[in-house]
Amino acid sequence: MQWSRGDKLDSSVSMSLMAIIFYIFISVNAMTYMGMTVYQQFMSCVQRISEVIEMEEFVFSRNADVKNKDEVCLTLKDADIGWGFRVKQESANDKIEALKKGAKKRIIQLEEVTEPTLSGLNIDMKQGNFLAVVGQVGCGKTTFL
Numbered sequence: 411m412q413w414s415r416g417d418k419l420d421s422s423v424s425m426s427l428m429a430i431i432f433y434i435f436i437s438v439n440a441m442t443y444m445g446m447t448v449y450q451q452f453m454s455c456v457q458r459i460s461e462v463i464e465m466e467e468f469v470f471s472r473n474a475d476v477k478n479k480d481e482v483c484l485t486l487k488d489a490d491i492g493w494g495f496r497v498k499q500e501s502a503n504d505k506i507e508a509l510k511k512g513a514k515k516r517i518i519q520l521e522e523v524t525e526p527t528l529s530g531l532n533i534d535m536k537q538g539n540f541l542a543v544v545g546q547v548g549c550g551k552t553t554f555l
Contacts, residue, residue: 461497464518483536490526491553497521527553 498519500508528550535541543551 461518465497465520481537484533485535486531486533489528489531491528491531491550492523492526493553494523495520496523 498521531554533541543554545551
């Protein structure tokens, strides 16, 4: 292999090569870390979505006979809101046992929850008002809606 100054590898070339290898290593390491973080977030979202999709459907009916829609409003005062259930989390041992048994499907179990998801909620809205509900994942936006 020919080097820029003959057959021998001198210190300036070796330091340059070491610097290039170091920068490549740092870049690959950073990309791997970011990729794993994004992958973990993606898998967490997929797991939540699959849990919701695999839940039993609830029958919901609404009977509303509103004569004057201008008077329609929503008022909540010191309200406690919750679903009354949540997806039961499997322990690591349960997951390992299921894998050992060769389970093809995951069984989602629900458990009763007595404490509200949101408590002390106060809101007063009238027909035609707009409301934006924003917040972090898991803070109760969907429960509120």
